[in-house]
Amino acid sequence: MLRQAVHRLQVRTRGAGLYDVTPELRGWVARQGIREGLVTVFIRHTSASLVVQENADPDVLADLAAFLRRVVPEGDPAYRHTTEGPDDMPAHIRSALTATQVSIPIVDGDLALGTWQAVYVFEHRAAFHVRELVLHLAGE
Amino acid sequence: MLRQAVHRLQVRTRGAGLYDVTPELRGWVARQGIREGLVTVFIRHTSASLVVQENADPDVLADLAAFLRRVVPEGDPAYRHTTEGPDDMPAHIRSALTATQVSIPIVDGDLALGTWQAVYVFEHRAAFHVRELVLHLAGE
């Protein structure tokens, strides 16, 4: 019979960049004793986001972040929302272009990620933050 | 024991922009009597999309829409798909860059959105439309 679990996970970010949360996600799922199901990761922010990306070459993450810095620049004179600092409005746009939520099937008791995949919190703001994720798992 | 519900929600859009559907979403979830679970919002269109964004300063939404108008312009001579009007092809691209679906955990009977988050239908076309969302909820 299907059952479910929810969990809040806090992630401390130290400036803009990608933070791998796969170990925490994998650990929590393993402790629920679910062999098959679906885990959903939701980030409760709009200036940080989620992305599933390569876990091998850190240059991939650096290039992805650099791309977004270039295409969604800080200090664009077109921005009207400037009261929260020059990095806030680009953070909202970069979040909208990536993901707020990702769901991953569970097979044989583990996340069905590909060999080269990890789940990252994508921090888009310069200051240190505590970012909150909500995890939902359903399965059996 | 887990149970589920589905619902169709129509949203009337009056030109390009973001339309907050959080109240309708929250109201429907509340009426299902589910304390813990997962709600999924799916939009049945490819020239309008979904986005979770800030609910406080409307300039954030205006800047996000302006960014997409600039990066995905109307009337790009490279477009081959022009028969449905100059706003149609950019609408498809802007939809692909944002989201067609978002799932949000339910905790304590309410959407586990962050304080500053709302769920928006992102209309990318100029004409008035009736956009259809399908909501799915599973939980207990």
Added chain:
Amino acid sequence: MLRQAVHRLQVRTRGAGLYDVTPELRGWVARQGIREGLVTVFIRHTSASLVVQENADPDVLADLAAFLRRVVPEGDPAYRHTTEGPDDMPAHIRSALTATQVSIPIVDGDLALGTWQAVYVFEHRAAFHVRELVLHLAGE
């Protein structure tokens, strides 16, 4: 009572472009005998992605792919990750801008897609690949 099923689906891609997987997805869902529920599609790669887009005019797909080739070009001298070929880093960025996962409600035994929607694997690499999707279905 809710039940679930999982399935692995392999998709052979023959160069960059969009590959419609709606028939395989629809067929597998139909064989599970679920009338109402939620199907999740997850792609186990970071240089190919998923997108829900128009199924009518193939020019829409061509224009979407051309847009991403222009905004996320090959051979950008800013890329540090170059060891896997000139098409690899843009493939990662294009994947991050589209989707790794999409969930679609099931209503009356079928995907609740809109009339003009299809689900595509978006191959961003030039070489032929076998891409693996994991499908998860829960419902009754």
